[in-house]
Amino acid sequence: MTELERKQDRAPVPSSWDYAPAPEARDLVQVRERYGHFVGGGWLEPKETYATIDPSSEESIAEVGQATKEEVELAVGSARDAFENSWSAISPSERAKYLFRIARILQERSREFAVLESLNGGKPIRESRDVDLPLSAAHFFYYAGWADKLEYAFPNRKPRPIGVAGQIVPWNFPLLMLAWKIAPALATGNTVVLKPAETTPLSALLFADVLRQAELPPGVVNIVTGDGRTGAALVKSPGVDKIAFTGSTEVGKAIQRELAGTGTHLTLELGGKAANIIFDDAALDQAVEGIVNGIYFNQGHVCCAGSRLLVQESIYEPLIGKLKRRLATLRVGDPLDKNTDVGAINSRQQLDKIKQLVASGEEEGAAIYQPPCKLPEKGYWFAPTVFTNVAQSYRIAQEEIFGPVLSVLTFRTPDEAVEKANNTAYGLSAGVWTEKGSRILAMAQRLRAGVIWANTYNRFDPSSPFGGYKESGFGREGGRHGLEPYLEFE
Numbered sequence: 001m002t003e004l005e006r007k008q009d010r011a012p013v014p015s016s017w018d019y020a021p022a023p024e025a026r027d028l029v030q031v032r033e034r035y036g037h038f039v040g041g042g043w044l045e046p047k048e049t050y051a052t053i054d055p056s057s058e059e060s061i062a063e064v065g066q067a068t069k070e071e072v073e074l075a076v077g078s079a080r081d082a083f084e085n086s087w088s089a090i091s092p093s094e095r096a097k098y099l100f101r102i103a104r105i106l107q108e109r110s111r112e113f114a115v116l117e118s119l120n121g122g123k124p125i126r127e128s129r130d131v132d133l134p135l136s137a138a139h140f141f142y143y144a145g146w147a148d149k150l151e152y153a154f155p156n157r158k159p160r161p162i163g164v165a166g167q168i169v170p171w172n173f174p175l176l177m178l179a180w181k182i183a184p185a186l187a188t189g190n191t192v193v194l195k196p197a198e199t200t201p202l203s204a205l206l207f208a209d210v211l212r213q214a215e216l217p218p219g220v221v222n223i224v225t226g227d228g229r230t231g232a233a234l235v236k237s238p239g240v241d242k243i244a245f246t247g248s249t250e251v252g253k254a255i256q257r258e259l260a261g262t263g264t265h266l267t268l269e270l271g272g273k274a275a276n277i278i279f280d281d282a283a284l285d286q287a288v289e290g291i292v293n294g295i296y297f298n299q300g301h302v303c304c305a306g307s308r309l310l311v312q313e314s315i316y317e318p319l320i321g322k323l324k325r326r327l328a329t330l331r332v333g334d335p336l337d338k339n340t341d342v343g344a345i346n347s348r349q350q351l352d353k354i355k356q357l358v359a360s361g362e363e364e365g366a367a368i369y370q371p372p373c374k375l376p377e378k379g380y381w382f383a384p385t386v387f388t389n390v391a392q393s394y395r396i397a398q399e400e401i402f403g404p405v406l407s408v409l410t411f412r413t414p415d416e417a418v419e420k421a422n423n424t425a426y427g428l429s430a431g432v433w434t435e436k437g438s439r440i441l442a443m444a445q446r447l448r449a450g451v452i453w454a455n456t457y458n459r460f461d462p463s464s465p466f467g468g469y470k471e472s473g474f475g476r477e478g479g480r481h482g483l484e485p486y487l488e489f490e
């Protein structure tokens, strides 16, 4: 062997220019083998348990409680006791201090939380780290600021807390949805029983440790884990004064029926089928980034995802060409790898739902495109998908897929864009891409959606209200508007 050949053997030059693995350290977070329910500031040993898994490997991470009706009642009782005997009696500025502490502790422990969120939910670490965690902390900071200013937020209306809030959150943004629920509830002087989603309970259980560090009085926040039965028990509990729910339209409707006529306050943040509208004067490369961020962010598990792309006909071909090229660069794989763009689908159930809807799209006659990508063998995965040749009547244009699947439609005039965008049972969000400011304002006036982004997509800020019209629910979260559902007025 010549000297040169020997060197080539261990040549430092890689054979292909692929990314090297860049895994975040899993041991940043200590997961216990078994968790109970967090009730009255301590752990309640659960009667029943189930295993929560890592959807990228299907491996079990921990045993968590499946709260029974009796356990839910203990949590509600503890929240009632805390409301009457400690939380409502302390001054608003003291309440604010606890919220500030929680926000700062979340910042300090953000890497730990980000790893846990990706481990239990399947979302890329880049997103947990750069979106979920900073926004969760920001939400607590923001509402900390309101706690002692409620009389200024609602002048001459004498706001007072409602009492015990039962809060039910989904699995797509487990910690962020917890923050959206708990921060305004505490700022307004209510106490809480929170139920995380069945598949993603771990960040809420770690949050119990943040509450301990913040020395929040026992019982002000209680956390019960379990599946839909636990949620239903919380909704039915006579001790709950307000239900705040984020999840599917189907369950939202069932909750509304259950609570009709009971006097229990209710807000619902449900599904969506947003239109992301691209006019022919838009900056196309930026629009492509916005489209990708609109539907492939968090594997498309986003209620306000831009799942229907409406493209003006004259730019259809160049735009779809650019979009397909961009899709080929998305990296699908290990959620804990810092280079991953699209992580694991949250559960087998959700994967089955995505597959079923995608099959319906092919059957109904849409053209499917998926970039070449190798999906891991274990775990739940779905390649980024674009459907073209989609008619408005197809299921993939009507139903929420809640996965990395985009349906493309076209339009010629602004009127047609508005008509198609509003042709949905939902009304949560929309996007408009155009160079013209006047067109943005005109479109925003006519689109029936709670949030409208212009030349951007999926941007969130605690100071701006979020919520839907029609089957997307009612009530607003975020901003000054987000205080109101947790208050009664004289």
Ligand code: NAP
Pocket: 168, 169, 170, 171, 172, 195, 196, 197, 198, 199, 226, 227, 228, 229, 230, 231, 232, 233, 235, 246, 247, 248, 249, 251, 252, 254, 255, 269, 270, 271, 272, 302, 303, 350, 353, 400, 401, 402
């Ligand atoms: P879901 O069943 O509505 O779940 C939302 C939350 O409600 C979870 O904590 C859930 O517990 C709980 N729940 C289930 N049945 C209940 C009941 N009868 N009473 C009270 N609470 C109940 O939604 P999902 O099963 O997670 O997902 C189904 C579909 O909902 C998705 O495919 C998607 O289309 C939509 N979704 C929308 C959003 C959104 O942000 N708007 C978020 C997630 C899902 P379990 O976890 O045990 O089900």
Ligand code: MG
Pocket: 228
């Ligand atoms: Mg469910």
